[in-house]
Amino acid sequence: MALATLLVITLACIAWSLWIRRVTWTCRWEVAATLNIALQGAAVLLMSPWASETLGRWLHTLTGKWNLEDYIGHDCYIVAASAVIYNTLGRLADDDAMQRSFKQYVERPATLCIPLLLVTFSIGNGAKMYAADFFTVPTDFWLNLYWLLLCGTLIYLLSYGIRATLVLRRDPRSRTIANFYLVASLCGILACVVRIVTAYVTPLQTITGSNLVWLFACLCGAGFALASARSWRIKTRWFTKVPH
Template sequence: MGLTTLIAITLCCIAWSLWIRRVTWSSRWEFAATLNIALQGGAVLLMSPWASETLGAFLYSLTGKWNLEDYIGHDLYIVAASAVVYNALGRLQQDHELQRSFKQYVEYPATLCIPLLLVAFTLGNGAKIYKADFFQVPTDFWLNMYWLLLCGTLIYLLGYGARALLVLRKDPRSRTVANIYLVSSAAGIAACLVRLATAFIPQLQAVNAGTALTWIFACMCGAGFAITSAESWRKKTRWFSTAER
């Protein structure tokens, strides 16, 4: 399966999920899950070779920096992972405790990471060397620090969310959704680990399999969250419809 096909399938899954969940934007309990899907879709789109060849070239003409669209996409991933945590915690904690935990353990680290990423991105090869696939940009010290910050933050956020999901799965009503969310989170963590390995081990940078694995796991993460969230909402709406009869 080519990269273009993989990205297209993932974006179709996300678009379908957003359509199914289109009424949830105003729902307090469902907003975070829908936001996560939308942000992951935006991230996949911005990281795609198509975006690099079009939007990336346009941004370079304005700023003199390559691959800015990828940096923006990575920022969206951080916010998406934060939304996963918020969605899980929202089903376990009361409002005050939720806001306190989220701000301390999620919002602060994520907010700090984004400007630090920009510094590392600007100083390193990320902004200097153009590649249609940003994963193929050869790393230097600053780009390695960029990947370490990004992947480390995403692993932390997804792992934090997974802790809450492990509690949720004890409830039989939430077990199926929680299990698939856990698999999707694991895929996201796997994508980060593969990316770190290929960034810090120079011999692996010339191997296309590393880049392919990163994309596969990242798309599994996005599609998994999207499909599960859509099916979860469809079940809820069917239950509401049955209850009204």
């Protein structure tokens, strides 16, 4: 019940943020932030027990692999973290420099990680053993490697984003939103650290360990969603002011 409540609150925050930012899908400098929110929402939904009980079983009948919806959700997280960086770099550098940095330090590692995740997922317990909550699947060598690759990549991407956000934070106009982004990124990193620890320390592979990962992951998603909604409202405030 506690997990269900946490997921509902997180998805509600994400849905509200997407509604607030609904016009940004056609805005070049805002679409990456909106994409990040949408992908985090998709990731939370795909990783949820609800998806495992429905979509997961259907995918198993098609492929013979369990928990594919979780793998897809994890891919969404990687792209979401990349979108955060793209959004931040776009405010710090000219277009050519931003594209070069993004391709070298973000796009290539993320692109390399996704197929490696699929390999380690497919040959380990991740695809062999069903669990409504993928965090509770007992780990073997390959699933441990999967978690290490996934969480290591996410920690790298979020840390890269933090580095860029700290530069953006120097501007007083951006400081409040940057602080929210920093906290959300730190929550994402904590979720990854907890997952690595619980994956490799077998006695911690319990519902409690799983819920701790969920807590930080949901704080990350909700934090980015609320900060992005607030950011867009600030930017559009002068459009909606009524002259006195």
